[in-house]
Amino acid sequence: MTLPKSESTHGVSLFDARPFFEKTLVYGVQHGLIDQAKLEAIAEEAPRGMVQIARYFGSEYLRPELEKARDRLVNLVSLHLQDASSGDLRVAAGLLRDHSLLSRSKAGSDLLKALIVMPQNTHFGMNERGGFSDRHIAQLARWSLASHADYQAEFLARQHAVLVVEAALWLADQLGLSADDLQDAEPDAEAVIRTALLLNMARRKELPDWVTFEKLIAAMRKQQPAPALLTLPKSLPKAYRAVVETVRQSVLADWPRLLDARLPARKLFDQTPAFMGRYFWLEDGLSEVSQHDRNRSSAWDKLTQGHSDDGTVLTLCLSVAAGNAPKTLLTDKTAAALVRKIRKHGWQPALATQYLQAHAPEQHQDDFMGLWQEFVHEAQAALISDRDPKLLDALSLLRRECNVA
Secondary structure, three states, X not given: OOOOOOEOOOOOEOOOOOOHHHHHHHHHHHOOOOOHHHHHHHHHHHHHHHHHHXXXXXXXOOHHHHHHHHHHHHHHHHHHHHHHHOOOHHHHHHHHHHOOHHHHHHHHHHHHHHHHOOOOOOEHHHOOOOOOOHHHHHHHHHHOOOOHHHHHHHHHHHHHHHHHHHHHHXXXXXXXXXXXXXXXXXXXXXXXXXXXXHHHHHOOOOOOEHHHHHHHHHHHHHHOOOHHHOOOOOOOOHHHHHHHHHHHHHHHHHHHHHOOOOOOHHHHHHHOHHHOOOOXXXXXXXXXXXXXXXXXXXXXXXXXXOOOOHHHHHHHHHHHHOOOOOOOOEOHHHHHHXXXXXXXXXXXXXXXXXXXXXXXXXXXXXXXXXXXXXXXXXXXXXXXXXXXXXXHHHHHHHHHHOOEO
């Protein structure tokens, strides 16, 4: 039995290491697709192409550069023919027959240039914007000698990154954020998608700042929504559905921790390494400060029952300075007990100042601290005097300056 030329006597296919360009040329000649005139045209073009490539990457006057240029020419033509024909030698031979050798070399070069400027990852801050330029020539030099298998593997990896980035851009646009905004913020595209999926579930229409995102998580923890409610947006283009579904699965993996009310949101998203940068919100320092001020004002108003008069502030500060819980109203009995405590153990006006810095609304802190310092200066003698055993002067002072009923 005679085995086909493509097989060895052991029945194992031989590896054909010839460049795809050479295989295409041989196939075209054997099957009558490439005639003698075309062969002569290729032979005439090849030296010119080699010189052009050597000049582009280095020098056409050095023999090693010309030899490398020959390899690059063959490889670029092979890359284009194999990619455009999907490995079909008949289709490739037709392309070689119908077009010049140098145009096929340029087509291969264009494939690589397009690859080089594709995103390498999904981080908005790590990808270049714009097309191929002189700064990419060194990369093109390396890729011009790479195999089609290497090109294809890199293309598929970068194509995935492109789809993730494009999906994030599409979702961000639906939420009122532009590509320039994302480029400035520099998040991972997956982080944008994760947050967009949560917003879609909550039927929110804008990307949140931290304060709003924190409230979103708090609402989720209160409602404990079922994972099935986390769905893809109905209008999401079909081209992006697969990559967004992959990210959706990662959100579902996060689900138990997202809904764990025992872990503060700030600690989870800003202090847990696995979650830092995993979700995206707009950085708005003014918003966070405003929210902090609102929270502090709310707590202060609850303590003071909405009063900010001098008597209320001084009564509170006096209680804290004496080491007591903050109070805004004293009876005659508690006022007398407070003075006795100060005379026996002393007082620490600085504690009240620190309390104001930590709890009073920021816009009133300077006024409150100034009021307190003035009171300390005027009241010191009466509060600690041993010449007033019946506390008459001290209590008279407190009735005049503080809230004593």
